[in-house]
Amino acid sequence: MSDVTLIVLCAGNSTRFEHKTKKQWIRIGNEPLWLNVTKRLASFSTFSKIIVASHENELAYMKNFTDDFTFVKGGDTRQKSILNCLEEVNTKYVMISDVARACIPQNVIENLLNEKENADCIVPVLNVTDTVIYETNTINRDYVKLIQTPQLSNTKTLKNALNTTIEFTDESSAIKNINGTIKYIQGSVESKKLTLGNELNDLPCLKKPSKNFFTGTGLDIHAFEDNKEMFLGGIKLPYDFGFKAHSDGDVLIHSVIDALLGAIGAGDIGEFFPDTDEKYKGIDSKILLEHIITFLCNVGYEIVNIDLTIIAQKPKINPFKNEIKSSMAKLMHIDKQFINIKATTAEKMGFIGREEGIAVQSIATVKYYNWKNK
Ligand SMILES: Nc1ccn([C@@H]2O[C@H](COP(=O)(O)OP(=O)(O)OP(=O)(O)O)[C@@H](O)[C@H]2O)c(=O)n1
Numbered sequence: 001m002s003d004v005t006l007i008v009l010c011a012g013n014s015t016r017f018e019h020k021t022k023k024q025w026i027r028i029g030n031e032p033l034w035l036n037v038t039k040r041l042a043s044f045s046t047f048s049k050i051i052v053a054s055h056e057n058e059l060a061y062m063k064n065f066t067d068d069f070t071f072v073k074g075g076d077t078r079q080k081s082i083l084n085c086l087e088e089v090n091t092k093y094v095m096i097s098d099v100a101r102a103c104i105p106q107n108v109i110e111n112l113l114n115e116k117e118n119a120d121c122i123v124p125v126l127n128v129t130d131t132v133i134y135e136t137n138t139i140n141r142d143y144v145k146l147i148q149t150p151q152l153s154n155t156k157t158l159k160n161a162l163n164t165t166i167e168f169t170d171e172s173s174a175i176k177n178i179n180g181t182i183k184y185i186q187g188s189v190e191s192k193k194l195t196l197g198n199e200l201n202d203l204p205c206l207k208k209p210s211k212n213f214f215t216g217t218g219l220d221i222h223a224f225e226d227n228k229e230m231f232l233g234g235i236k237l238p239y240d241f242g243f244k245a246h247s248d249g250d251v252l253i254h255s256v257i258d259a260l261l262g263a264i265g266a267g268d269i270g271e272f273f274p275d276t277d278e279k280y281k282g283i284d285s286k287i288l289l290e291h292i293i294t295f296l297c298n299v300g301y302e303i304v305n306i307d308l309t310i311i312a313q314k315p316k317i318n319p320f321k322n323e324i325k326s327s328m329a330k331l332m333h334i335d336k337q338f339i340n341i342k343a344t345t346a347e348k349m350g351f352i353g354r355e356e357g358i359a360v361q362s363i364a365t366v367k368y369y370n371w372k373n374k
Pocket residue numbers: 009010011012013014015016017024053074075076077078079081097098099100101193194195
C-alpha cells in the first residue's frame with residue numbers, strides 16, 4: 001500500500017490564460033486537461049488516493065468524467081485549495097502538483113518519491129542560466145532557483161506549515177517558514193507551467209482537441225398565467241398573459257439551456273438553478289442563459305447551432321421570429337444564421353390545442369474550443 005497521496009490542483013480561475021476556455025478544460029483529444037494530467041501522473045506510480053481540487057462551479061461536472069478520483073472543492077487561492085484537499089489526506093506523504101504543469105516527465109516523479117524520507121519537502125528546481133536583475137541590481141544567478149511542482153511533503157509538517165494566515169505560493173516556502181527541511185532535486189524544462197494563453201505551444205505533450213460534434217435536446221412546457229408579462233427568447237411579447245413559473249417563465253430560453261447542457265453532458269437546468277431556491281424567484285431567464293454560456297465556454301466548448309420548434313396554439317409566433325433570433329444570437333454570442341426557429345400549432349389537440357400553455361423543443365450542437373488554432 002502506498003504511503004503517498006497525490007493532489008492535483010485544478011481549481012484556479014485561469015485569469016492570466018485569457019482564452020474563452022479555462023486552461024484545466026482545454027481538450028487534449030477528448031479529455032479535458034485536468035483529466036489528462038491526473039491520469040498521466042497516476043500512471044507514473046501507485047498512490048494511496050488521488051485528489052482533484054475543483055472550482056466550486058465545476059465540481060459536480062468533473063464528477064461526470066470518472067469515479068477513479070476524489071473531488072474536493074477548491075478555495076479562493078492555491079493555498080486554500082491545498083488546505084481543503086489536505087483534510088482528505090491520511091498518508092504520511094503528499095505529492096501536490098499544478099494542473100498547469102501538464103507535461104511533467106516520469107523521472108521527476110520517480111526522483112521525488114525516491115527522496116521522500118530525506119527532507120520535509122522535496123522540490124524540483126531549475127537553475128538559471130540567464131543574467132538576473134533584482135530591481136536594478138544584477139545578482140548572483142547561482143543563488144537563484146526556479147521552483148516547480150509537484151512537490152512531495154511530509155503531510156503532518158505541511159499541515160502545520162499551512163496553519164497560518166500567510167499566503168505562500170508553494171509548499172516549500174511554507175515549510176521553510178517553520179524551519180522545516182527542504183531538499184532540491186533537478187526539475188525539468190518539460191514541467192513548464194502553462195500560465196499565459198500564448199504558452200500553449202511550449203507544451204509539446206498536448207495533443208490537439210478532437211473534431212467531434214455533440215448534440216443535446218431540450219424540452220420545456222409552461223402553462224399560461226393571466227396578467228403577467230410574456231417573455232419568449234429574451235424579448236417581451238405584447239400580450240396581457242405570460243407563463244406560470246418560478247422564474248420569468250421564458251420557456252424558450254429554458255428549453256435552449258437544457259439542450260446546451262445535454263450537449264456538454266452537464267445535466268439539466270434544475271441542477272444549476274433549483275426552482276426551490278428563492279434566489280431564482282422571478283429571475284430574468286437571460287441571466288440564467290448568460291451563466292450557462294459562460295460555463296459552456298469555460299469548460300471547453302463552442303456552440304455550432306441551435307434549432308427550435310415552438311409548439312403553440314396561441315400566441316402567433318411568426319411576427320416575432322426574427323426579433324427572437326436576434327435576441328438569442330446576442331445572448332449566445334453566435335451569428336444569427338446559426339439559430340433556426342420553427343413554430344407549429346397542436347392542431348387544437350391536447351393542452352396546447354386548448355390554449356392552456358406552450359412547449360418549446362430544441363436541439364443544440366457544440367464542438368470543442370480549438371485552442372490549437374488560436
Ligand atoms: N484557488 C486556486 C487557485 C489556483 N489553483 C491551482 O493552482 C495551480 C497554479 O495556479 P495558476 O497556474 O496560477 O492557475 P490559475 O490560478 O488558474 O491562473 P491565474 O492566476 O492566471 O488565474 C493551478 O493548477 C490552479 O488550477 C487552485 O487549485 N485553486
